[in-house]
Amino acid sequence: MHDHAAEASLFKRRALFTFFSVFALLSVLVVNLYHLQVESYKDYATRSNDNRIRVVPIAPSRGLIYDRNGVLLAENLPFYSLDLVPEKISNMSETLDELGKLIEISEDERETFTEALKFHRRFKPLTLKNQLTEEQVAIFSVNQHLFPGITVEAGLKRNYPFGPQITHVLGYVGKINIRDRAQLERSDLWKNYAATKDIGKQGVEKFYESLLHGKPGHLEEEVNNRGRAIRTLRIVPPEPGQDIYLTLDLKLQQKAVELLSGLRGSIVAIDPRDGGVLAMVSSPSYDPNQFVQGINNKDYSALLNDKSRPLINRATQGQYAPASTIKPHLALLGLDEKAITEHTRVWDPGFWQIPGVERKYRDWKRWGHGWVNVYNAITESCDTFFYELAYKVGVDHIARFMEQFGFGQNTGIDIFEESAGNMPSKEWKRLKYNQAWYIGDTISVGIGQGYWTATPLQLANAVGIMANKGRRFPPHLLRSVKNNTTTVDSPINELPPIELKNARNWNIINEAMRQTAHKSRFTDAPYTAAMKTGTAQVIGVAENTKYDASKIAEHFRDNALVVAYAPFEDPKIVISVVMENAGWGGANAGPVARAILDEYMLRDTWKTTP
Amino acid sequence: MSRHSQYQTIWQRLHLDLPLLLGLLAVMIFGLFVIYSASGEDLEMMERQLFRMLLSLGIMFTMAQINPEALKRWALPIYLAGIVLLLGVHFFGEINKGAQRWLNLGFMEFQPSELIKLAFPITMAWYISKFPLPPKKRYLAGAAVILLVPTLLIAKQPDLGTSILVAASGIFVLFLSGMSWAILGSFTVAVLAFLPILWYFLMHDYQRTRVLTLLDPEQDPLGAGYHIIQSKIAIGSGGLWGKGWLDGTQSQLEFIPERHTDFIFAVIGEEFGLVGSILLLIMYLYIIGRGLVIASQAQTSFARLLAGSITLTFFVYVFVNIGMVSGILPVVGVPLPLVSYGGTSMLTLMTGFGILMSIHTHRRFVDR
Incomplete structure (x- = not known):
């Protein structure tokens, strides 16, 4: 069959x-x-690398902030946290109990941790407790062998060693929130913040965020299919932020803080030769460090609801009637517009009337100053003289002139918290209130009241321009920036000077201010100075009534103001002092001005301070 | 020619075929290195694999001593016993990963489908070779019964991979027997017609997703497509020369699923590149070629058909495994022969190669 x-x-x-x-x-x-x-x-090679390489950003260390003499104002302090790797701990609650015997773990911390644990990858460390004390670190380190999977991790946290003394200048850093993030994303900087937790929130910390932050580095590590790091492939170190030096003089700042302690008010000191801010104090203040650590709701709402408004930077945001402190500027305008001359005499019976109008505008001196010229109008702060001057010059002219001194506009200081104050004019009132300008409004402006408001910084700036005889250096806080090893001075900004029709008028007004100082507060000063005080009404005082401070509730009392500079011949420092509801300017703010200038002019070391 | 001479080499006396043995050893040794890498440098796993290889070689040697004529006699009883055991699995088997494949014998777990893998081609070859070849159409009904009963029982477990292997080994017997192209063609049509029935009535959901995933793995990158995508990334990123032994990131970092068992070819592709993959394919081709030579030189139809079927089944392992790991075939559980970690398939395969050696070395004593 088979073949x-x-x-x-x-x-x-x-x-x-x-x-x-x-x-x-x-x-x-x-x-x-x-x-x-x-x-x-x-x-496929790309996809394989994407699979296995994880890039972990490393935060740069934030630049430090110094005062002009190199005193550290904002530093980065190491802090320690207790981190747990969940998968290495067999019995979590037992371990936490044991740990609690060594280091106090609050119910709150434990609860937060347990909650976070649910959404946490088991091989990644999770923080149980922040802000370990040195002692706690030591205690744990000795017992570490009992707690596998638990480590003490070190990080850096911003710290302000002088606490509330410089808060309104430095500001503070805080946790990056949704708004910060949105802003960073808009400016395409968010990628630099991948590892950064904090960002400048206020003051210099916010304004110079881009200098201080630095560039992040990164670590490339190989991961397995569960995301666990196997080994480090490459480290690109971060570029630390740049250190900055401020124009601030810590000693002067501290003196100003001391002088305002327990009071509401502000002191600003500027070097008129370059506009550098030597001191800027707003009182009361608060400790910025609590914001770095994350302020709790109770403390925050306490600050927010505090009637003395500690969160406001009075030096740049406080809008006060400048009162008599701007009389020198008005007199300068009068001279230059020939509304008055050096020899013009005005009779002051204790009041002034708009020609043909019954209403009397009272002088602060009830019985009048008698015959006054421009010198004693300033030294004695005669109101009547300036009522008439303002009446003659007119408000629009005043506004145009004062705008050159920076009133009614931001000074451009290098912090974001600034208000422009208000320099009124006819046009302004029409736009704002849809009302005509009355002559009476002009009369109020003539003594720095009414619609005119200014910040203490604007006052100091305006007086600086006066002392400089028209040269204008906008106030600023940044002195120099340290790039690696070289320190680069920040450029001095100068605006075109104010040109008077007759430059001699500068001398007349400055001389009047010198006399003001040396006839009163600075009679015995071992240096020359110039000053002008002011007392700003907080409430209107009715015609023919007397203002009696002792009978008025404190927050209705007058604000006391002083502006001053020294030395007279070659001004190195110009200050403005505002003390809210302190009463009479000369009596209350005057001694403060003297103390500040003494501190600066008489210190042994001031010659070494350029 | 040498096979007619009375002179016998030591290999012939041991009933071993040296060319085939060298080919098998080459693949096994290569496999050991790959297992070491794929297991994450686990020496213990490598040792266990080595032990299985030695055991398989022992069984191969034993099988080589058995005269193929004895197999012919035992084929039908073993086949029937296998069917009974498959039915036993169907009613009493253990369920593991959605499939009912294991029979717990009390002292060990046992997969009757592995027994069928061996007994089935022997039975088929025995049945077909009884008739003059090429087979007449009327004998095909019996062949179809022998083929379909175990295939469907195994597919029902469900173990698609094994049922494909079993069916393929039977079809190879029919093909090699010289069945006319017309019948083969109509048979192919019948299989194609059977596909929709398979899809709608016999396949489990997970098998259907496997097929769908194959067509577009990127559609479900974290689910069913993950295996195929990761293994393609591994192979593709190996490039021409590979990332080097132990340096495959996809395998060492455990991105490849089942990296030491069914997907071990992805490790080879990644670490040894295209060059290494082709070398392995050449080794396989060599083994298949030698198997076909042995089959062609066999003296009886039974021996020819059996040897050819065993060899081609081995090829199906290779093709289906590499095809699925490199993304051109659906994922069915077929290991890479002689390389994948695990004992059962290696024992079965080496038993087959033992039979091949037996066929080759018992020729002179075969009674025509």
Whole structure:
């Protein structure tokens, strides 16, 4: 039946066919492999690297902030936290109990931790407790062998060693919130903040965020399919933020803080030669460090609701009637517009009347100053003299002139918290209130009241321009920036000077201010100075009534103001002092001005302070 | 020619075929290195694999001593016993990962489908070779019964990979027997017609997703497509020369699923590149070629058909495994022969190669 030879040859044919089929099918595999491994190699190689390489950003350390003499004002302090790797801990609650015997763990901390644990990858460390004390670190380190999977991690936290003394200048850093993030994303800087937790929120910390922050580095590590780090492939170190030096003089700042302690008010000191702010104090203040650590709601709402408004920077945001402190500027305008001359005399019976109008505008001195010229109008702060002057010059003229001294506009100081104050004009009142300007409004402006408001910084700036005889250096806080090893001075900005029709008028007014100082507060000063005080009404005083401070509730009492500079011949420092509801300017703010200038002019070291 | 001479080499006396043995050892040794890498440098796993290889070689040697004529006699009883055991699995088997494949014999777990893998081609070859070849159409009904009963039982477990292997080994017997192309063609049509039935009535949901995932793995990158995507990334990123032994990031970092078992080819592709993959394919081709030579030189139809079927089944392992790992075939559980970690398939395969050696070395004593 079987034809063996035929069957064998049939099989051989089939086997040969099979072999070629096998070869063809294996070739299909090879072609597919060629496609994957040669043609698409780049694509798959990239995807393989994406799989395995995780880039972990490293936060740069924030630049430090110094005062002009190199005193550290904002530093980065190491802080320690207790971190747990959940997967290495077999019995979590037992471990936490044991740990609690060594280091106090509050119910709050424990609860927060337990809650966070639920959404946490088991091999990644999770922080149980922040802000360990040195002692706690030591206690734990000794017992670490009992707690596998628990480590003390070190980080850096901003610290302000002088606490509330410089808060309104330095500001503070705080946790990056949604708004900060949105802003960073808009300016395409968010990528620099991948590892950064804090950002400047206020003051210099916010204004110079871009200098202080630095550039993040990163670490490339290899991870497995569960995201666990296997090894580090590469480290690109972060570029630390730049250190900055402020124009601030810490000693002077501290003196100003001391003088305002327990009071509401502000002191600003500027070096008129370059506009550098030497001191800027707003009182009361608060400790910025509590914001760095994350302030709790109770403390925050206490600050927010405090009637003395500690969160406001009075030096740049407080808008006060400048009162008599701007009389020198008005007199300067009068001279230059020839509304008065150096020799003009005005009779002051204790009041002034708009020609043809019954209403009397009272002088602060009930019985009048008698005959006054421009010198004693300033030294005695005669109101009547300036009522008439303002009446003659007119409000629009005053506004135009005062705007050159920076009133009614931001000074451009390098912090964001600034208000422009208000320099009124006819146009302004029409736009704002849709009302006509009355002559009476002009009379109020003539003694720095009414609609005119200014910040203490604007006052100091305006007096600086006076002392400089028209040269204008906008106030600023940044003195220099340290790039690695070289320190680069920040450029001094100077605006075109104010040109008077007669430059001698500068001398007349400055001389009047010198006399003001040396006839009163600075009679015995071992240096020359110039000053002008002011007393700003907080409430209007009705005609023919007497203002009696002792009978008025404190927050309705007058604000006391002083502006001053020294030395007279070659001004190195100009100050403005505002003390809210302190009463009479000369009596209350005057001694403060003297103390500030004494501190600066009489210190042993001031000669070394350029 | 040498096979007619009375002179016998030591290999012939041991009933071993040296060319085939060298090919098998080459793949096994290569596999050991790959296992070491794929297991994350686990020496213990490598040792266990080595032990299985030695055991398989022992079984191969034992099988080589058995005269193929004895197999012919035992084929049908073993086949029937296998069917009974498959039915036993169907009613009493253990369920593991959604599939019912294991029979717990009390002292060990046992997969009757592995027994069928061996007994089935023997039975088929025995049945077909009883008739003059090429087989007449009327004998095909019996062949179809022998083929379909175990195939469907295994597919029902469900173990698609094994049922494909079993069905393929039977079809190879029919093909090699010289069945006419017309019948083969109509049979192919029948299989294609069977596909929709398979899809709608026999396949489990997870198998359907596997097929769908194959067509577009990127559609479900974190779910069912993950295996295929990761293994393609591994192979593709290996490039021409590979990332080097133990340096495959996809495998060492455990991105490749089942990296030491079914997907071990992805490790080879990644660490040894296209060059290493082609070398492995050449080794396989060599083994298949030698198997077909042995089959062609066999003296009886039974021996020819059996040897050819065993060899081609081995090829199906290779093709289906590499095809699925490199993303051109659906993922069915077929290991890479002689390389994947695990004992059962290696024992079965090496038993087959033992039979091949037996066929080759018992020729002179075969009674025509």
